[in-house]
Amino acid sequence: MGAHGTPTPHCYNVENKLYMGTMKGIGVQKQARLNRLKNEIVEYVSSQPQCSAADIVDHLSNERKMRNHGLTARKVGFFIPRYLSEMIGFTLDHSTGKRLYHLAA
DSSP states (O other), rough: OOGGOOOOOOEETTTEEEEOOOOOSSHHHHHHHHHHHHHHHHHHHHHHBBOOOOHHIIIIIIIIIOOTOOOOOOHHHHHHHHHHHHTTEEEEEETTTTTTEOOOO
């Protein structure tokens, strides 16, 4: 509780009972969006081996019309190793230095 008995941002009231703590942002809808994004990326990489991160973002934004996926070409480089490292591997293109993604063997 804050000054004068007002709840702080870390308090919330459910049925006249005060609970302390923070609300976590992992809900069913958020998890479903993450799973759809992972499935779309794996599907695209399986159909287009040796694709770059920019190709993946282009596919999500333009062909699949997932305008609010939030991924940029740079973020794909962090997203794939974090969530899809068992399914998708990459090789470095020696001429450009970019990662080229493919299904992991």
